[in-house]
Amino acid sequence: MDRQLKIGIGTLNPAKINAVKRWGEDNHMVVEGFSVPSGVSAQPMGDEETLEGAMNRAQAVLETSDADFGMGLEGGVDCIGEDIFLCNWGALVDRSGLVLTASGARIPLPQRFKKELVGGKELGDIIDDFAKQTNVRKNQGTIGIFTNGLITREDMFHHVVMLLFGQYDYQKNIRMK
Ligand SMILES: O=P(O)(O)OP(=O)(O)OP(=O)(O)OC[C@H]1O[C@@H](n2cnc3c(O)ncnc32)[C@H](O)[C@@H]1O
Numbered sequence: 001m002d003r004q005l006k007i008g009i010g011t012l013n014p015a016k017i018n019a020v021k022r023w024g025e026d027n028h029m030v031v032e033g034f035s036v037p038s039g040v041s042a043q044p045m046g047d048e049e050t051l052e053g054a055m056n057r058a059q060a061v062l063e064t065s066d067a068d069f070g071m072g073l074e075g076g077v078d079c080i081g082e083d084i085f086l087c088n089w090g091a092l093v094d095r096s097g098l099v100l101t102a103s104g105a106r107i108p109l110p111q112r113f114k115k116e117l118v119g120g121k122e123l124g125d126i127i128d129d130f131a132k133q134t135n136v137r138k139n140q141g142t143i144g145i146f147t148n149g150l151i152t153r154e155d156m157f158h159h160v161v162m163l164l165f166g167q168y169d170y171q172k173n174i175r176m177k
């Protein structure tokens, strides 16, 4: 029997790992979480820093494991005008040097969150206080709280994982030409 391909995901957060496991189960791939540094702040601000965190995690996984694919999923926030939005990025790298990226769905956060975020507080802590729950980040996520559970953090990241793997064959073919 063929060896199953392994996806290493750069986190121990179950909301992220389960999103990748959904893909792994559907596609006969093994998934393992690894604790790696994101190389960016604990609460990334803006697309650039959030994407950088996702790419750093993906690359670090390849360097520290025997995984065939390294994946990084990073959560941040981003301002558009006066509003502040959830902002999530994913990166997928393979051992040939291919790097794929994709972002997640965005919804606005309450204005009162903005002050605390700009003041240096992590969204994970702010949402726990707001929802009077613990570890929202490991469960339905902020997106789950503000969509009444319709789209959880796992659902949102699963979509990102599909956007990443969905690009794989197309990008591989482009590179080989
Ligand atoms: O262990 P890791 O992988 O770092 O998981 P994390 O929950 O800390 O996730 P990120 O570092 O990717 O996210 C950066 C911060 O934004 C928070 N965050 C981002 N999106 C979130 C969401 O949907 N729900 C709850 N917290 C979220 C998160 O808890 C962190 O405080």
Ligand SMILES: [Mg+2]
Binding pocket: 042
């Ligand atoms: Mg974190």
